[in-house]
Amino acid sequence: MRLDLDNLPSDTTLLHQLVRDMASVVEHRNDEIGRLQAIIKKLQRMQFGRSAERLDPNQLALGLEDLDADIGRIEESRPIVVDPAVDRQPHRKPLPDHLPREEVLLDVGDDACAGCGGTVHSIGASVSEMLDWVPAQLRVVRIVRPKYACRACGTVAQAPAPERPIAGGLATPALLAQVLVAKYCDHTPLYRQSQIFARHGVDLARSTLAGWVGGACWWLEALHGKLCADVFDSDHLFADDTPVPVLDPGRGRTKTGRLWVYARDQRGWGGPAPPAAVYLFAPDRKAERPVAHLKDFKGVLHVDGYAGFERLTARGDVVLAACWAHTRRKFYDVEQATGSPIAVEALRRIGDIYAIEAKARGQSPAHRLAWRRSLSRPLVTAMKRWLEAQLAQVPARSTLADAIRYALGRWGSLSRFLDDGHIELDTNPVERAIRPVALGRKNHLFAGSDGGGHRWAVICSLIETAKLNGVEPYAWLRDVIERMVDGHPVNRLDELLPWNWAANHRLAA
Numbered sequence: 001m002r003l004d005l006d007n008l009p010s011d012t013t014l015l016h017q018l019v020r021d022m023a024s025v026v027e028h029r030n031d032e033i034g035r036l037q038a039i040i041k042k043l044q045r046m047q048f049g050r051s052a053e054r055l056d057p058n059q060l061a062l063g064l065e066d067l068d069a070d071i072g073r074i075e076e077s078r079p080i081v082v083d084p085a086v087d088r089q090p091h092r093k094p095l096p097d098h099l100p101r102e103e104v105l106l107d108v109g110d111d112a113c114a115g116c117g118g119t120v121h122s123i124g125a126s127v128s129e130m131l132d133w134v135p136a137q138l139r140v141v142r143i144v145r146p147k148y149a150c151r152a153c154g155t156v157a158q159a160p161a162p163e164r165p166i167a168g169g170l171a172t173p174a175l176l177a178q179v180l181v182a183k184y185c186d187h188t189p190l191y192r193q194s195q196i197f198a199r200h201g202v203d204l205a206r207s208t209l210a211g212w213v214g215g216a217c218w219w220l221e222a223l224h225g226k227l228c229a230d231v232f233d234s235d236h237l238f239a240d241d242t243p244v245p246v247l248d249p250g251r252g253r254t255k256t257g258r259l260w261v262y263a264r265d266q267r268g269w270g271g272p273a274p275p276a277a278v279y280l281f282a283p284d285r286k287a288e289r290p291v292a293h294l295k296d297f298k299g300v301l302h303v304d305g306y307a308g309f310e311r312l313t314a315r316g317d318v319v320l321a322a323c324w325a326h327t328r329r330k331f332y333d334v335e336q337a338t339g340s341p342i343a344v345e346a347l348r349r350i351g352d353i354y355a356i357e358a359k360a361r362g363q364s365p366a367h368r369l370a371w372r373r374s375l376s377r378p379l380v381t382a383m384k385r386w387l388e389a390q391l392a393q394v395p396a397r398s399t400l401a402d403a404i405r406y407a408l409g410r411w412g413s414l415s416r417f418l419d420d421g422h423i424e425l426d427t428n429p430v431e432r433a434i435r436p437v438a439l440g441r442k443n444h445l446f447a448g449s450d451g452g453g454h455r456w457a458v459i460c461s462l463i464e465t466a467k468l469n470g471v472e473p474y475a476w477l478r479d480v481i482e483r484m485v486d487g488h489p490v491n492r493l494d495e496l497l498p499w500n501w502a503a504n505h506r507l508a509a
Helices: 014-050 057-076 175-186 190-199 205-232 288-293 307-315 323-339 340-360 364-393 397-411 428-444 450-468 475-486 490-496 498-508
Strands: 002-004 080-082 147-149 156-158 235-247 252-265 276-282 299-302 320-321
Touching: 002 428, 156 397, 175 190, 175 205, 175 450, 175 475, 205 252, 205 276, 205 450, 205 475, 205 490, 235 428, 235 450, 252 288, 252 428, 252 450, 276 428, 276 450, 288 307, 307 320, 323 340, 323 397, 323 475, 340 364, 340 397, 364 397, 428 450, 450 498, 475 490, 475 498, 490 498
Parallel strands: 002 080, 235 299, 299 320
Antiparallel strands: 147 156, 235 252, 252 276
16 A cells, blocks of 8 residues: 555545544554464574574575565555655665666656746755566577688688587586586476576477586586595594485385495684585495595594494594584483483583584684683593493483483593584584585485486585685686686696685786
8 A cells, every 4th residue: 555645535534434444454564473483482592592403494495485585575565654754665675786777767757846846956866776677588599611622723721610518519608507506506306497597498308407407416526536535635524324215216216325425624723725525425334435535534533333434443544523512412302301400510511511512613623622621621530530421320221321321431532622622512513514415315205216316416516615605606616617628738627616716816817
């Protein structure tokens, strides 16, 4: 409902009815907005309060989206007073400067005053901006190579045909990058992409797109190898694995493969190495998988409770740091199931350790180490004594006893952060790297083969590392594929790694 204050009706009865309608709409709108905002606050408490693990973050996001949409619909229906004297600029962030601008001029169309007929003159302009969307467009790139013949000897001259990323294929590097980003970054399966292209008037079968993905992966495998070498050359890594369903045609069902994930994140202590994530596919979860992956790694490995990582310590050059988040989860499960006061107290003590760590985050290793030794060590020492005392009093077969034994059995690894300012309390960096795989798993349903699992690992490594370094995946992949097709030297592959690529582009700009 929009009201023009310059053209209000003169009939008193009509004005009274108009005011009553406005009051009714406003009252209903405010009540509805209040109800929805109360729901939002409840969801936020469930996400960020003491019961944070009761609601899946993705479920929370979906709930908030619909509630915000409800509020938007109600606010759009409220009465809007049109008053030229009031500047109603919305309070939002300005639109980015790098976006192209198209100017639309809305002029009065007459230089004579509508009131008195006098000549008007410019006193400025009101400028507002709206965000527009230009739909994606498929186009055909025609490559024309003129032929020239010599009249004297009959020799024919013609420029050589350009290299194509897919031999005999139609896709340009830009289209290949789009298909890869849509599948592995935005989690849109190929059959859905085929439907999208069909709406644009181009029939691209799913099998055609799959062939393109395989061909593009062939170009990118060398860069994936370079990324692996760079990450495994670090001395502090996070490791974990996640299941990936793989089609098993012989049995008419899926089998369970694994994506092993290794993350490097030194931002907690201001380290020089850029963040990165490497994914490697394996058909099982045997301990020899991480042993083979990390055969050249030396340093601290942040891990969860998987016993297979213990084999790495036999070499003497790998030290394991255990995860406080996994330890906390054990007590949280007990508290949720039984309401145990001991589990509640364990959660409180772990929370105190995290509160200290939050204040030291981003500081130098030396600063973090001094902070931990003075404030965290007494808490950790006291908690160990307390857990040992509680273990002697609780039933040996209880889930609470299992949680306590889980913590005490890894206490040396859990306490390692007290002697090294580079070590983090948990494996959250690698847990975050696993989330995109979980989203893809929901959308793709399964990998079609072990080769599909390998491709998933290759492309996911590159895209997630680009995102970790603030690099837009599509622009980077498009440029990388173009360069490789044009003959980028193999001995200069490190220039194409996301952090080096971004630095070179900033210099070029």
